[in-house]
Amino acid sequence: MEASNTNTSWKDKPPYAFTGESKSFKAKYSAQCYCGSVQYEINDDPVDSTYCHCKGCQRLQGAPLQWASIFHKSSIRFTKGVDQLIFYNNSTNKQTHELPCKVYCRDCRTPLADEGRNMWLAFPMLFKQFDEMKEKLRPSCHLFYGQRCVDIKDGLPKFEGHKNKSQQIQE
Numbered sequence: 001m002e003a004s005n006t007n008t009s010w011k012d013k014p015p016y017a018f019t020g021e022s023k024s025f026k027a028k029y030s031a032q033c034y035c036g037s038v039q040y041e042i043n044d045d046p047v048d049s050t051y052c053h054c055k056g057c058q059r060l061q062g063a064p065l066q067w068a069s070i071f072h073k074s075s076i077r078f079t080k081g082v083d084q085l086i087f088y089n090n091s092t093n094k095q096t097h098e099l100p101c102k103v104y105c106r107d108c109r110t111p112l113a114d115e116g117r118n119m120w121l122a123f124p125m126l127f128k129q130f131d132e133m134k135e136k137l138r139p140s141c142h143l144f145y146g147q148r149c150v151d152i153k154d155g156l157p158k159f160e161g162h163k164n165k166s167q168q169i170q171e
Contacts (some may be wrong), residue, residue: 010097015040015076015120016085025077029133031126033105033112038081040112042122046071049124049137050163051152054144056090060102061111064150068114068121069137076120081105085112145169 010016018025027041046069057066084106087097103112114121124130124137142148145158146169153171160166 007097010087011082014073015115016078016082018077029122029127029129030079031112031122031128033081033108033110033126035105035108035110036080037084037107038078038105038110038112040076040078042071042075043077044071044075045136046122047119048163049139050141050143051139051156052143053146053148055147057144058147058149060090064148065142065152066114067124067139069124071120071122073115073118073120087115 025041025043027043028045029042030039031042032039049067049069052066052068053064058064060066086095086104086106087101088095088104089098089101091100092098100114100116103115104110105112110126111123112126113123124134127133127137130137139156141156141163142152142158143163144161146160155171157163158169158171160169
């Protein structure tokens with residue numbers, strides 16, 4: 001995956017351009033890629049956390065599901081490595097910062113997040129504070145459970161598609 005991010009206007013917008021006072025930003029979470037080239041902080045708790053079982057997440061993560069904690073983009077700030085980011089839009093199959101898109105480290109290729117128009121879907125296992133914050137990051141449900149490749153019996157609601165917008169599947 002080579003970067004074709006010739007348009008850099010994304011660098012002037014949240015979460016890449018932090019616009020608040022640095023002193024007022026109190027990080028609750030800090031995350032980094034595997035090699036440490038890219039690092040960012042989050043100053044708020046997640047809006048929600050979910051497990052996604054859609055085929056796209058399975059293939060892009062190389063795993064049976066994707067666990068993501070959802071934050072407002074305005075609560076993110078990068079502390080290192082903005083120039084090391086690469087993007088991929090799986091709808092258009094282009095390596096571009098076209099929302100929604102996947103965000104990766106250019107050096108180690110760690111998947112960092114899914115970026116939406118207003119939201120940042122962070123991967124909790126990248127958080128340095130994971131062990132002490134895992135209850136706040138606990139998923140509320142399973143999405144696209146109809147596409148699952150493994151059954152999970154954890155008592156969480158399971159939706160055929162999107163949360164509260166599709167049929168719930170019984171365990």
